[in-house]
Amino acid sequence: MRSILFLSVALVGACASHPPMPVGEPALRVAYGDLQLDTRAGRAALRERLDGAARTYCRTNDRDAAPQLIRNKAGYCFDMVRLSLVAEMPDRVRRGYYRR
Secondary structure, three states: OHHHHHHHHHHHHHHHOOOOOOOOOOOOOOOOOOOOOOOHHHHHHHHHHHHHHHHHHHHHHHHHHOOHHHOOOOOHHHHHHHHHHHHHOOHHHHHHHHOO
């Protein structure tokens, strides 16, 4: 009987303690408001900024971004980060990104 009481008190104590707060994901932003997406140079600058942001992110967070089974696949992090950035863009910016 005492062991059940002790165990329940221990479990309540474990539930009451808070685990350490997880570290937030690193912010990944690409500024494109100053670019003229109707020009070839503006679209090229957008692609360069996006590729640069993805490379920088992957350089520091590659192990966290790639699943364990494919961590050695070159370019996985870069491709996934780039695609997620493009997916979050407004339609007009996304069209400018894909237009050559």
